[in-house]
Amino acid sequence: MSKSMSASRERRDDGANHPQVARTIPEIRELLAAAPGKAGAVTGLVPTMGSLHEGHLSLARRAVEECDTSVLSIFINPIQFGVSEDFDSYPADIDGDLELAASAGIDLVFAPSAAEMYPPGFETSIDAGSVAEGLCGQSRPGHFQGVATVVAKLFNIIRPGRAYFGQKDAQQLAVVRRMARDLDYEVEIVACPTVRDSDGLALSSRNAYLSAEEREQAIVLFEALSLARKAVESGETSAARVKRMMRKRIAENYLVEYEYARIADPDTIQPVEKITGGPVLLAVAATIGSARLIDNVIATPPGG
Numbered sequence: 001m002s003k004s005m006s007a008s009r010e011r012r013d014d015g016a017n018h019p020q021v022a023r024t025i026p027e028i029r030e031l032l033a034a035a036p037g038k039a040g041a042v043t044g045l046v047p048t049m050g051s052l053h054e055g056h057l058s059l060a061r062r063a064v065e066e067c068d069t070s071v072l073s074i075f076i077n078p079i080q081f082g083v084s085e086d087f088d089s090y091p092a093d094i095d096g097d098l099e100l101a102a103s104a105g106i107d108l109v110f111a112p113s114a115a116e117m118y119p120p121g122f123e124t125s126i127d128a129g130s131v132a133e134g135l136c137g138q139s140r141p142g143h144f145q146g147v148a149t150v151v152a153k154l155f156n157i158i159r160p161g162r163a164y165f166g167q168k169d170a171q172q173l174a175v176v177r178r179m180a181r182d183l184d185y186e187v188e189i190v191a192c193p194t195v196r197d198s199d200g201l202a203l204s205s206r207n208a209y210l211s212a213e214e215r216e217q218a219i220v221l222f223e224a225l226s227l228a229r230k231a232v233e234s235g236e237t238s239a240a241r242v243k244r245m246m247r248k249r250i251a252e253n254y255l256v257e258y259e260y261a262r263i264a265d266p267d268t269i270q271p272v273e274k275i276t277g278g279p280v281l282l283a284v285a286a287t288i289g290s291a292r293l294i295d296n297v298i299a300t301p302p303g304g
């Protein structure tokens with residue numbers, strides 16, 4: 001980021017450089033227009049709903065490292081939550097998030113209100129097609145439409161050359177890739193590895209809902225995926241058998257309410273029946289207490 005812009009950043013008591021914060025679309029556009037203008041300068045975008053954890057920060061650090069200007073958006077997007085979902089209780093901590101964004105070296109934070117993103121009369125939405133239908137699309141109708149719509153708006157507002165998404169949300173990643181390709185966005189979608197706690201639980205803002213006992217039992221998701229990956233990598237070709245294996249393992253933990261264990265093509269999210277080709281996505285979802293958690297791994301069959 002240019003010296004003049006860095007110098008104008010807020011300096012707080014901790015002495016760290018804090019990102020400039022834009023709350024409106026004209027404000028973020030103005031800050032971006034003042035960013036380094038050398039030919040080919042790349043803006044990196046990390047879209048988030050806040051409540052930042054190490055998973056988000058791994059994306060943020062990569063954007064800072066690889067791009068001339070890094071933007072992290074914080075917006076709890078109402079249109080991607082179903083009526084009975086956790087929109088009202090979704091964790092929010094803007095001050096904590098700004099500290100963390102600063103620690104990652106982020107230049108600009110875009111934290112708009114719902115009224116800024118969806119003014120009265122807003123009606124357009126993006127349907128990502130079949131990639132949005134399987135896995136979580138079945139139990140969360142409209143969710144990926146809400147994700148694709150807000151991501152499209154963020155791409156139009158920020159105009160990033162690169163946008164960073166976690167592999168943890170594998171279907172979201174596939175939806176965003178499909179949308180960017182189909183609608184000719186000039187943005188490289190960068191997939192970043194899932195960040196896990198030391199016992200393997202994938203980091204998620206929703207882990208904050210878990211009690212100590214639920215947290216202990218939640219590890220079963222990664223255990224089931226690890227068993228299944230080992231089976232696929234050892235040559236198991238029957239998706240039905242691998243799914244049964246995951247389901248059985250998940251059901252062993254009594255606080256975990258199984259939702260699905262599926263095997264899909266990582267790009268199209270279409271179900272795979274026979275695991276004989278290239279890498280497959282192993283994906284699980286379950287509810288533990290009030291937290292609906294998802295996780296996935298990629299498994300490559302021998303010779304795949």
Ligand code: PAF
Nearest residue numbers: 047048049077147150169
């Ligand atoms: O992954 C998320 O946090 C959200 O789905 C995203 C991509 C920021 C869109 O609201």
